[in-house]
Amino acid sequence: MQTIKFMLRGVLYFSGGMLLLLGVWAAIAWLNRNPEATELADKYPLPTPLMTFDVLKEIFTQPFQDDPDVKGIGVKLWGSLLRVLVGFGLGSLVAVPLGLLLGSSRVLMNLVNPVVQILRPVSPLAWYPLGLAVFSATNHGGEGLLNPSSKAAIFMIFICSLWPTLINTAFGVASIPQDHKNVGRAFGFSLWKYLTRILLPYCLPHIITGLKLSIGVAWMVIVAGEMLSGGAGLGFFVWEEGFNAGKVTHIIVAIFIIGIVGFVLDKIFSLLQKAFSY
Amino acid sequence: MGSPGLRLALDPGNKNHPMKNQESVLIDSASDFHKVTAQPRTSIEVQNVTVSFPTPKGTFTAVKDINLTIRKGEIVSLIGHSGCGKSTLMGTISGMAQPTGGQVVANGKKVTGPGPDRGIVFQNYSLLPWLSVYRNIYEAVDSVMKDKTRAEKREHVEQNLKMVNLYAHKDKLPGQLSGGMKQRVAIARAFAINPSILLLDEPFGALDALTKSAMHVELLKLWNLDHREKTIVMVTHDIEEAIFLSDRVVVMSDGPAATIREIVDVPLERPRNKKEIVHHPAYMEIHDRLLSLLIDKYSIEDYKD
Numbered sequence A: 001m002q003t004i005k006f007m008l009r010g011v012l013y014f015s016g017g018m019l020l021l022l023g024v025w026a027a028i029a030w031l032n033r034n035p036e037a038t039e040l041a042d043k044y045p046l047p048t049p050l051m052t053f054d055v056l057k058e059i060f061t062q063p064f065q066d067d068p069d070v071k072g073i074g075v076k077l078w079g080s081l082l083r084v085l086v087g088f089g090l091g092s093l094v095a096v097p098l099g100l101l102l103g104s105s106r107v108l109m110n111l112v113n114p115v116v117q118i119l120r121p122v123s124p125l126a127w128y129p130l131g132l133a134v135f136s137a138t139n140h141g142g143e144g145l146l147n148p149s150s151k152a153a154i155f156m157i158f159i160c161s162l163w164p165t166l167i168n169t170a171f172g173v174a175s176i177p178q179d180h181k182n183v184g185r186a187f188g189f190s191l192w193k194y195l196t197r198i199l200l201p202y203c204l205p206h207i208i209t210g211l212k213l214s215i216g217v218a219w220m221v222i223v224a225g226e227m228l229s230g231g232a233g234l235g236f237f238v239w240e241e242g243f244n245a246g247k248v249t250h251i252i253v254a255i256f257i258i259g260i261v262g263f264v265l266d267k268i269f270s271l272l273q274k275a276f277s278y
Numbered sequence B: 001m002g003s004p005g006l007r008l009a010l011d012p013g014n015k016n017h018p019m020k021n022q023e024s025v026l027i028d029s030a031s032d033f034h035k036v037t038a039q040p041r042t043s044i045e046v047q048n049v050t051v052s053f054p055t056p057k058g059t060f061t062a063v064k065d066i067n068l069t070i071r072k073g074e075i076v077s078l079i080g081h082s083g084c085g086k087s088t089l090m091g092t093i094s095g096m097a098q099p100t101g102g103q104v105v106a107n108g109k110k111v112t113g114p115g116p117d118r119g120i121v122f123q124n125y126s127l128l129p130w131l132s133v134y135r136n137i138y139e140a141v142d143s144v145m146k147d148k149t150r151a152e153k154r155e156h157v158e159q160n161l162k163m164v165n166l167y168a169h170k171d172k173l174p175g176q177l178s179g180g181m182k183q184r185v186a187i188a189r190a191f192a193i194n195p196s197i198l199l200l201d202e203p204f205g206a207l208d209a210l211t212k213s214a215m216h217v218e219l220l221k222l223w224n225l226d227h228r229e230k231t232i233v234m235v236t237h238d239i240e241e242a243i244f245l246s247d248r249v250v251v252m253s254d255g256p257a258a259t260i261r262e263i264v265d266v267p268l269e270r271p272r273n274k275k276e277i278v279h280h281p282a283y284m285e286i287h288d289r290l291l292s293l294l295i296d297k298y299s300i301e302d303y304k305d
Helices: A002-031 A049-059 A073-104 A106-119 A124-137 A148-174 A178-186 A191-229 A234-244 A248-275 B004-010 B018-026 B029-038 B086-094 B133-144 B150-163 B179-192 B209-225 B239-245 B281-294
Strands: B042-055 B058-071 B075-079 B101-106 B118-121 B197-201 B231-236 B248-252 B260-265
Touching (some): A049 A248, A106 A148, A124 A191, A178 A191, A191 A234, A191 A248, A191 B133, A234 A248, B042 B086, B042 B231, B058 B086, B058 B101, B058 B231, B075 B086, B086 B101, B086 B197, B086 B231, B133 B150, B133 B179, B179 B197, B239 B281, B248 B281
Parallel strands (some): B075 B231, B075 B248, B118 B197, B197 B231
Antiparallel strands (some): B042 B058, B042 B101, B248 B260
């Protein structure tokens, strides 16, 4: 009973927030209107919520259409997601073990930390041309996900999802309380036992926090990356079918989709965080 | 008599001395037996132990030139003011800390690190919060008793849980337990690896007076069940606790460079009764002695100067 009440309250607050957003949006669209214009699209340079909803319905009529020249929104979304997941997955595969090593060894930490501190503030987009140049030069004629520009986008995601996971994992390992380490020493835990019973359980929440931050950054960066890389993806959709085609409604629809997917990704990691905190 | 290693450690060079060897041949079996009872086995030898730490302001010496011999099956308390280095001294026995001078010999072997012959109960329980009560003990048992089968280890853990009356709580996480229960898990864990020496670092410091009292009796019960064979060394700053539990109370002087101020014997008969013991004249005498060793002001009147 209490939980239902709690959930209901959550739903109400969420709806209220959305209504507020729609209201502000509609007001700005109306204030920004162009009364002399005859075409609806010209009359509202910032499309109204209703206009956007019509386009949304249209876009979602055939979301999974996958013809050579016409790709549905679902296919584009999947393209972006796939690039993010591959880049993020590869990045995590490097960042977690490396973070565990850095956190356990002061020497390694001191050695690698300056490198991380210099590379971390670099905008992920700056890595894109580097990736593109290298992958184009060594192009083995891959298609789709494996063409040079897509590989460069994945490389960019890989780089930008390294840092939060690396830093959080290393911090997690470095902050294992002496008490926990003492248990391992006092009872003669083997290295394997220390890793699986003390180090990993303690660090897991830190690692997941790092992964959560990483996937957030990755999802933000993919949109910008795909504006550069083209191909089937949400970023290219915003740029090509939205801006270049002069359809502001498409841009707004894409913004909502990007936002909702980012929200869902974040929620998934929040649930993982909850499941692995003790 | 103890193992050759033990003798060697007690008196280096003993075995190689020709005279000594001849003597032992000459002794008849009856007097040899007599010798054994007259000289109980040594469990722990602290020899000229000094512990110093490098600090930004120079070297800090916590304890200096400590010598202490503890017999097998003896319960000894280390008592002193906060920061007097009792835990540091304890650390050199457990092997969690290394002495910068001197050495500690436990069960005839020089201590170079923690070992399965010494069970440690930490000040703040040190249970792993993501493991159940059962698993906390099991992992320690699994580490130490490598030659036992899984089923044997499980049975051993369960038996130890029953001994501290925590079997019903075996699947709980430490966070769901009270302080006293956590401490019982920590004690069960230390007992479960069946060490000959039990080291307790302010084990009951965080408990309320009633729980503390119950835990004292519980600890002695476990020690009794084991035929009083385990040597127990305990750090405390509680005079009543030290007297009730110990055979000897080691009073440390204030640090830095703390040493042993005095060792007070507690010749009270066992089993001891919490309620009756306090009326025992010897108890009161020991209590007074410890109080005067540890405290120099007893009333606000003493602050008048």
